């Protein structure tokens with residue numbers, strides 16, 4: 200189930216996207232109060248935007264704008280809205296997204312081709328280990344995608360290893376949809392309860408929320424920890440509510456494939472210019488075919504690298520490498536630039552570390568400070584210095600490391616209303 204356009208030449212894919220872009224601009228010009236205002240303010244005649252290169256004439260949209268003018272992004276009357284979802288905003292209040300009936304169909308199509316990209320077929324059964332409610336888009340997308348693909352789906356929800364294993368043994372799912380670190384909890388539970396991982400029947404896991412790979416696509420420590428104990432294939436996915444679109448790895452596992460019928464992807468530098476090939480930049484997206492709240496040149500805040508060489512799976516579409524980090528979480532530390540995921544990799548190397556949280560702050564001389572709070576059953580100065588040495592060797596930084604009670608860290612990780620664990624607390628005062 201590879202859409203034809205994904206096997207077309209890059210020239211044909213570009214032309215195809217340009218036609219879709221023209222449709223989108225007409226639609227926004229007619230229906231989007233926010234973009235009508237932008238076109239007017241910047242004297243943009245949408246009829247003069249004909250190529251992907253012309254996109255550069257249109258200003259980008261930021262998360263702050265989306266939050267501040269949230270209602271102005273809505274392109275349909277309220278009675279057309281079926282599903283309401285929210286995403287955490289950067290300025291505090293959550294941002295609302297509204298999906299129409301057509302948007303839900305588009306979401307189903309997106310997830311179906313994304314599952315298919317990762318090798319899931321109508322003969323598979325998937326076990327959903329994320330929440331489907333709580334105004335969360337992804338859980339619903341997985342359900343709709345499985346239905347569209349014709350695959351079975353068991354909606355167990357997040358957590359509860361006992362119920363997860365009960366379902367695995369009862370319904371024999373072939374794929375799991377899960378946060379990778381939760382797979383470790385499942386492995387631990389299986390070991391404690393004499394469940395044989397080898398006969399579980401699970402072939403693979405569609406992973407969300409945490410990175411699985413290093414920039415060269417080798418498995419990171421977390422993923423290695425999983426696959427060394429449980430012989431399943433792990434597939435990375437990258438998606439967001441704003442994009443209404445997923446980038447899933449194919450069986451070659453060389454980055455998440457772009458679906459040209461659903462989204463335009465640009466990788467931009469600080470000045471909103473395209474970065475040179477093989478450089479890291481901020482993923483900036485334009486949604487195609489979205490009716491409720493389409494976005495034009497939306498800056499996702501995620502730093503990524505695009506890979507354009509041909510993929511062995513037969514798709515000619517661009518692939519996104521693992522997210523290097525959040526642009527806002529970029530840390531300037533004594534002449535080095537780094538992002539929290541690189542620190543996650545270091546900390547995951549230590550089995551003694553039960554949980555942790557990374558705190559970033561700025562000191563009175565204007566540089567960034569890193570403090571990592573860890574919980575461990577075996578606290579010792581030796582452990583602290585081993586972790587510090589590992590940081591110095593791998594990242595050339597030596598953050599402050601403190602040992603805290605597990606409960607204290609878990610409280611920081613799961614603030615009320617949060618749907619995902621918080622791994623980084625950024626206390627820096629921003630001057631932008």
Ligand SMILES: [Zn+2]
Pocket residue numbers: 449450451452456510511512513514
């Ligand atoms: Zn591929």
